[in-house]
Amino acid sequence: MPKLIDHQAREEAIVEAAWRVMVRDGAAAVSVRNVAAEADLATASLRRAFPSQSDLLVACLTLMGxxxxxxxxxxxxxxxxxxxxxxxxxxxxxxxxxxxxxxxxxxxxxxxxxxxxxxxxxxxxxxxxxxxxxxxxxxxxxxxxxxxxxxxxxxxxxxxxxxxxxxxxxxxxxxxxxxxxxxxxxxxxxx
Amino acid sequence: MPKLIDHQAREEAIVEAAWRVMVRDGAAAVSVRNVAAEADLATASLRRAFPSQSDLLVACLTLMGxxxxxxxxxxxxxxxxxxxxxxxxxxxxxxxxxxxxxxxxxxxxxxxxxxxxxxxxxxxxxxxxxxxxxxxxxxxxxxxxxxxxxxxxxxxxxxxxxxxxxxxxxxxxxxxxxxxxxxxxxxxxxx
DNA sequence: AACAATTTAACACAGTCGTACTAGAATGAG
DNA sequence: CTCATTCTAGTACGACTGTGTTAAATTGTT
Known part of the structure; x- marks a missing residue:
């Protein structure tokens, strides 16, 4: 079996990275690339967790709640x-x-x-x-x-x-x- | 002398067009092109009134006030x-x-x-x-x-x-x- | 050590963005 | 009518966007 990854922990890490970008640079800066860079991940890895940008934004809001x-x-x-x-x-x-x-x-x-x-x-x-x-x-x-x-x-x-x-x-x-x-x-x- | 244009009226018309775009499609959609299209103007004409996007957004807020x-x-x-x-x-x-x-x-x-x-x-x-x-x-x-x-x-x-x-x-x-x-x-x- | 599954890196595509420039159309004054 | 001046249309550039795709690297299990 391959590399084992705690997906939930990763999703939260990504969302927290997105939060940081949003707080620092505003909502417009929350792009797939910026968030991936902030989370030190490849954009493709981010896309496994959140297939679309909309999913990521929704997760940002949901985790906050x-x-x-x-x-x-x-x-x-x-x-x-x-x-x-x-x-x-x-x-x-x-x-x-x-x-x-x-x-x-x-x-x-x-x-x-x-x-x-x-x-x-x-x-x-x-x-x-x-x-x-x-x-x-x-x-x-x-x-x-x-x-x-x-x-x-x-x-x-x-x-x-x-x-x-x-x-x-x-x-x-x-x-x-x-x-x-x-x-x-x-x-x-x-x- | 050339075409005479009431610049203040035009600026207000542009700002109102920007308002419409913002209300309809959100702040992210307030781009020079979208606003110019909404105001039925060439982007270059819009740039005479508001040289940068930032100027336009500030005008949107100021006129509202x-x-x-x-x-x-x-x-x-x-x-x-x-x-x-x-x-x-x-x-x-x-x-x-x-x-x-x-x-x-x-x-x-x-x-x-x-x-x-x-x-x-x-x-x-x-x-x-x-x-x-x-x-x-x-x-x-x-x-x-x-x-x-x-x-x-x-x-x-x-x-x-x-x-x-x-x-x-x-x-x-x-x-x-x-x-x-x-x-x-x-x-x-x-x- | 070898395999298999997953993650990653890298690149590609089509679109939009802000900004800038240039040539031509339109128009009030003479 | 002519001219001077302003406006407009169109195009261009580089950068960024979301979204895919494909090949290589990584790693737990056998």
């Missing part, structure tokens, strides 16, 4: 609902390089998804996950609020989260973003 | 502060095709600005304008709040606005977005 979801799922429960909410929401904010990269990937490919059906599906899955997270946070903080009010708060929280993500990429300080988010979370728990 | 600012400036004052605030903020939301196009341009090029210094400067000017608008809205609704509180509300409003813009592009209904925004504006006026 998987990673973030895993981190949130791994959080230890906390008794304080506000602290728990902030911990969960904070996993979607760029407090370290890892999360900063993921957020940029999410936002950049989210825009690309506006004119790419394949990306659109992957993006909607992640978007739905964030929506569920927001709904669960709202439910835990304002359990007694009427349903329509919770729905509105969920939309509000979701938009705030994505808006802060955008501003963080454009240079907003993580402190300011965290404070803004915390203030809204607190207002939910009081209402 | 100019148009939106002009619309906001042209609003008739209203006695009701909440109504005035919603009218001003609403000018940044896609309630018609015109605004929808502009919002998409703003968001798409805002992402492109993350890895393009020329675009970055143009984007920051518009971003600063929106920030000023948010600050003025907050000031008119919560004149008695302490300064730090107003600063936080401004950041909150700004993030909410951009987050809703993103969600609107991804299919959120304008009604839901308007309701969410109105609810926050109302909460500002009560506090």
């Amino acid at each position: 998987t990673r973030a979801e895993a981190r949130i799922r791994a959080l230890r429960p906390r008794p304080d609902a506000v602290a728990m909410a902030m911990a969960q929401l904070g996993e979607t904010m760029p407090l370290d390089d890892q999360r900063r990269v993921e957020m940029k990937v999410y936002v950049v490919l989210g825009i690309a998804a506006l004119s790419d059906p394949a990306l659109r599906a992957a993006h909607q899955r992640i978007d739905a996950g964030i929506e569920r997270l927001c709904a669960s946070v709202v439910a835990s903080l304002s359990p007694s609020a009427p349903r329509s009010e919770r729905a509105r708060a969920t939309r509000h929280l979701h938009a705030l989260l994505d808006g802060l993500a955008l501003h963080l990429l454009h240079g907003m300080s993580p402190r300011a973003a965290t404070n803004t988010l915390r203030q809204y979370v607190l207002s939910l728990s009081k209402a | 100019t148009r939106a600012e002009a619309r906001i400036r042209a609003l008739r004052p209203r006695p009701d502060a909440v109504a005035m605030a919603m009218a001003q903020l609403g000018e940044t939301m896609p309630l018609d095709d015109q605004r929808r196009v502009e919002m998409k341009v703003y968001v798409v090029l805002g992402i492109a600005a993350l890895s393009d210094p020329a675009l970055r400067a143009a984007h920051q000017r518009i971003d600063a304008g929106i920030e000023r608008l948010c600050a003025s809205v907050v000031a008119s609704l919560s004149p008695s709040a302490p300064r730090s509180e107003r600063a936080r509300a401004t950041r909150h409003l700004h993030a909410l606005l951009d987050g809703l813009a993103l969600h609107l592009l991804h299919g959120m209904s304008p009604r839901a977005a308007t309701n969410t925004l109105r609810q926050y504006v109302l909460s500002l006026s009560k506090a």
Whole structure:
């Protein structure tokens, strides 16, 4: 039998290389050749893992969602609902390089998804996950609020989260973003 | 003297053609050739107005800012502060095709600005304008709040606005977005 | 050591990109 | 009508793109 390769590990390495290219040079630079060079692979090897560029981009988005979801799922429960909410929401904010990269990937490919059906599906899955997270946070903080009010708060929280993500990429300080988010979370728990 | 051409009108026509291409096919499709074809012009004519692609993209962003600012400036004052605030903020939301196009341009090029210094400067000017608008809205609704509180509300409003813009592009209904925004504006006026 | 399966390297193809140049068409002023 | 000036069409160049294909190198098993 031939050279044995851990394909899953390789796929992740390729995706991470693509992330680096995207963060460094923008979405337009994520070409098969650039990513292969960044991953120190032949373009043909990359094509075994991802036959088309579209597959690669979708994998970029999907792995980002998987990673973030895993981190949130791994959080230890906390008794304080506000602290728990902030911990969960904070996993979607760029407090370290890892999360900063993921957020940029999410936002950049989210825009690309506006004119790419394949990306659109992957993006909607992640978007739905964030929506569920927001709904669960709202439910835990304002359990007694009427349903329509919770729905509105969920939309509000979701938009705030994505808006802060955008501003963080454009240079907003993580402190300011965290404070803004915390203030809204607190207002939910009081209402 | 030769053919007389209204250069400003032509530049705007070119930029609008570029907008159409960007909205229809994404930012990657905004090439000199595609835009020239969309504007029914020779590529050489386009190059007279915008010598480089970067110039064209910057103009796309700048004209968008100019148009939106002009619309906001042209609003008739209203006695009701909440109504005035919603009218001003609403000018940044896609309630018609015109605004929808502009919002998409703003968001798409805002992402492109993350890895393009020329675009970055143009984007920051518009971003600063929106920030000023948010600050003025907050000031008119919560004149008695302490300064730090107003600063936080401004950041909150700004993030909410951009987050809703993103969600609107991804299919959120304008009604839901308007309701969410109105609810926050109302909460500002009560506090 | 020899085989077989997989990975890699290298190249090829057709297309588009930004940018540049040149020759000719169009047109307002005299 | 003529001229001067501007605009346009067309072409060209080198670089890059996604996608294939083919031959050679690599390596676990027998």
